[in-house]
Structures are given as structure tokens and as C-alpha cells.
Amino acid sequence: xxxxxxTNDTPALSKDIEAFYKRADAIIELxxxxxxPDAHSGQVGASLLYAAARYSASVASIGFVKGSDLAKEKxxxxxxxxxxxxQMLSDNLDDYADNFDKYVQVNND
Numbered sequence: 001x002x003x004x005x006x007t008n009d010t011p012a013l014s015k016d017i018e019a020f021y022k023r024a025d026a027i028i029e030l031x032x033x034x035x036x037p038d039a040h041s042g043q044v045g046a047s048l049l050y051a052a053a054r055y056s057a058s059v060a061s062i063g064f065v066k067g068s069d070l071a072k073e074k075x076x077x078x079x080x081x082x083x084x085x086x087q088m089l090s091d092n093l094d095d096y097a098d099n100f101d102k103y104v105q106v107n108n109d
Contacts, residue, residue, distance in 0.1 A: 052085075060073075
């Protein structure tokens with residue numbers, strides 16, 4: 001899976017955005033390292049989604065004093081994260097479609 005989210009014609013990024021991409025690239029690199037005979041991309045991707053959900057639940061819980069208060073906000077939290085994921089997935093699918101030959105190695109033999 002490609003972790004190169006930036007093309008040569010991309011303008012310079014702020015330090016915060018550059019750090020954002022470096023963190024994401026490190027997670028993608030770790031995920032790619034788990035690919036092999038015992039785990040294909042679908043399995044690694046499922047684990048990555050689970051990890052993102054688990055981590056997001058932890059982050060969302062920060063600032064709450066009681067679990068019941070967190071539970072009351074569950075729908076809003078889910079909607080927030082789902083909206084963020086939907087946008088990021090859409091943006092990355094556009095990027096992959098635009099750079100398909102660069103990112104995807106198709107066996108044309």
C-alpha cells in the first residue's frame with residue numbers, strides 16, 4: 001500500500017501538516033510490514049480499522065468524568081468520526097484514481 005500522500009507539485013506544507021503526514025506514513029509503514037503469508041491486505045486493513053476505532057474511542061473519552069456521560073454523547077462522537085473518515089477516504093480514493101498507475105502495480109503480463 002502506498003504511503004506517499006504528496007506529489008511533486010504539492011506546495012510546501014506547514015510543520016503541523018507535515019507532522020500529521022509523517023505520523024500517518026509511520027502507521028502505514030507498520031501496517032505494510034505486517035503483510036505476508038499469514039496476513040493479506042484485507043486482514044491488515046481490518047486490524048488497522050479496529051485500531052483506529054479503539055484509539056478514537058480512547059481519545060473521545062478524554063474529559064468525561066463518568067461513562068454514562070460518554071454514552072450520552074456516543075451518537076455525536078460516532079457521527080464526527082464517521083464524517084472525518086468518509087472525507088479522508090473520499091480524498092484518498094480521488095488521489096488513487098488520479099495517480100493509479102503510480103500507486104497500483106497491475107500485472108499486465
